[in-house]
Amino acid sequence: MIKENRWNIPPNAPACMEKQLCAAQYRSDGTLLLGASSLMGRNWQGSVWIYSNPEQAPSEGFCKAGVQTEAGVSDVKWVSEKGVLVASDSGALELWELSEDENLLVNRFTKHEHDNIVTAVSPIAGGTGAVTGSMDCRIKIWDLGQESVVTTYNAHTQPVSCVACSPADESLFVSCGQDGRVLMWDRRKPSKPASKIDLESPICFSTTAAWHPHHRSTIAFGDELGRVTVKDLQGTEPARVENIHSRRVSALAFSTHSSPLLASISDDCSLSVMNFELKEIHRDHRHKDFVRGVSWLHGGSNTLTTVGWDHLVLHHTVDPAAAATASA
Numbered sequence: 001m002i003k004e005n006r007w008n009i010p011p012n013a014p015a016c017m018e019k020q021l022c023a024a025q026y027r028s029d030g031t032l033l034l035g036a037s038s039l040m041g042r043n044w045q046g047s048v049w050i051y052s053n054p055e056q057a058p059s060e061g062f063c064k065a066g067v068q069t070e071a072g073v074s075d076v077k078w079v080s081e082k083g084v085l086v087a088s089d090s091g092a093l094e095l096w097e098l099s100e101d102e103n104l105l106v107n108r109f110t111k112h113e114h115d116n117i118v119t120a121v122s123p124i125a126g127g128t129g130a131v132t133g134s135m136d137c138r139i140k141i142w143d144l145g146q147e148s149v150v151t152t153y154n155a156h157t158q159p160v161s162c163v164a165c166s167p168a169d170e171s172l173f174v175s176c177g178q179d180g181r182v183l184m185w186d187r188r189k190p191s192k193p194a195s196k197i198d199l200e201s202p203i204c205f206s207t208t209a210a211w212h213p214h215h216r217s218t219i220a221f222g223d224e225l226g227r228v229t230v231k232d233l234q235g236t237e238p239a240r241v242e243n244i245h246s247r248r249v250s251a252l253a254f255s256t257h258s259s260p261l262l263a264s265i266s267d268d269c270s271l272s273v274m275n276f277e278l279k280e281i282h283r284d285h286r287h288k289d290f291v292r293g294v295s296w297l298h299g300g301s302n303t304l305t306t307v308g309w310d311h312l313v314l315h316h317t318v319d320p321a322a323a324a325t326a327s328a
Contacts, residue, residue, distance in 0.1 A: 010103045013066030014047050017058055021307035023076045024293035031064070032057055033084060034307060035076035035293070044089055046073035048096060048105065054305060057313040065098060067105040072117075077130075079123040079144065083108075085130055087118035093132055095144060109147040113140055122165040122173060131173050133160030139175055141187065155183055155194050164209040168216050176206040182221065184233065199229055199239060210252040213260055220262055222249025228264050228278060242278040245270065253304070255296040261318065263304055265291035271306050273318050282318045 018038035025033045032054040037046040046069040049057070056062035072089035079085045079095070084105070086094040091114035096105045116135035123130050129150075130142045137159055141151040156177035166172035171187045174197070182197040197219075199206065204224045212218035217234040226245030245266035254260040261281070264272045267290045273282035289310035296304040302318045 010063065010065045012104060013049075013060065013063055014068045015060065017049060017060050017066075017311075018045060018047060019311045020292075020309040021058065021311060021313065022073055022292045022309075024305055024307045024313070025076065025078055025295045026054075026297055026305070027078050027081070028298045030054065030297060032295075032305065033076055033078055034058065034313070035073035035086065037072035037074070037089070039072065039309075044072040045069070046071060046086075046089070048073065048076055048084060048086060050084075050098070050102070050105070052102075054313070054315065058307075058311060065103055065105050067096065067107075069094065070110070074117060074119055075121050077121055077123055079130065080127045083127070083144075085121045085123060087121040087132060089117045091116055091118060091134065091136070093118060093121060093130070093140075093142060095147075111147065111149075113149050114138065116159075119160060120163045122163045124165050124173075125167055125170040129170070131163045131165055133163040133175055133177075135159040137177070139163060139185075151187070153185070153194070156181060158205075161205065162208045164211060164219075166216065167211055167213060174209050174211075174219060176209055176221070178205050180205045182206050182209075197231070197233065199231065207249055208251050210254055210262075213254050213256060214258070220252050220254070222252050222264060222266075224248045226266060226268065228252070228262070228274070230262070230276070230278060240278050242274075244272050244274070244278075244280070250290065250292050251294050253294045253296055255300070255302075255304070256298050257300045261296075263294050263296065265294045265306055267291075269308070271314075271316060273304070273316075282316070284314070284316055286314055287312055 018036040023035040032051045034049040049066045051057045052064045075087035082098040084096045092112040094110045095108040114134040139153040158178035162176040183194045206221045208222045221229045231239035247267040269287045271284040287308045291308040293307040
């Protein structure tokens with residue numbers, strides 16, 4: 001006898017979500033992707049969750065799809081309308097795909113190519129590849145169709161804290177390492193693919209980076225002291241630097257406005273939203289533990305979502321007047 005699924009829970013979704021939420025990203029239609037990990041038990045397990053209605057997250061009973069992973073999850077990203085990339089604590093990159101009316105996540109591959117935790121994954125523009133960074137100090141370029149690594153870079157001497165691919169050019173990405181180096185990579189130059197980016201804060205290392213969605217040469221960086229830097233790599237003006245947080249910046253995200261807003265989250269448990277001049281227009285302190293994921297709704301929305309190790313999924317709306325003033 002088949003029991004009735006009274007709660008409509010997808011068949012392979014875990015019964016319980018781990019406490020620490022580590023990443024969040026919206027799909028273009030507003031579907032929310034979450035990554036979770038259990039960092040306090042005997043086993044560091046993880047899971048991936050998808051919500052068609054983000055307001056219902058993180059309630060397990062209302063997820064659209066979900067799946068348990070073999071180890072903790074450090075990062076998750078949409079790579080296509082149905083494809084999800086997972087950076088694993090086991091050193092693996094995992095590719096999952098939605099099927100059966102998007103109620104089931106099916107594993108396409110799990111490849112253990114890193115020798116330590118995969119700290120970040122970034123899809124290459126076009127969705128055919130990805131870049132991963134790891135605690136093993138290596139960066140790997142993946143061909144997702146071939147399910148294999150095509151290139152490995154060893155330019156960092158300490159763990160890689162961030163990799164971020166250009167949204168406009170599939171050959172370009174940046175990496176940040178705990179060795180203090182921030183590198184621009186161009187895969188069209190096999191003999192010398194990396195060049196150093198000089199920032200205004202050489203005394204500490206950058207922890208995260210985000211590309212401006214419209215200016216191809218402008219990138220925002222966050223560092224371990226809580227500072228945010230915006231730099232035009234082709235411009236002549238000095239980089240803008242502001243002390244935004246009292247502790248490490250864990251992630252940055254640009255909105256999709258014509259003049260985008262910049263969101264910054266931190267281990268000081270706060271969210272800050274700034275205009276392009278790094279003038280703060282919104283601050284939220286509701287998180288009670290490290291904030292680890294941030295994502296804006298698409299379509300020029302003033303709404304964004306943050307997740308943290310406190311298991312909270314918080315939705316924020318920036319005052320339209322402030323956003324309009326920032327975009328003016």
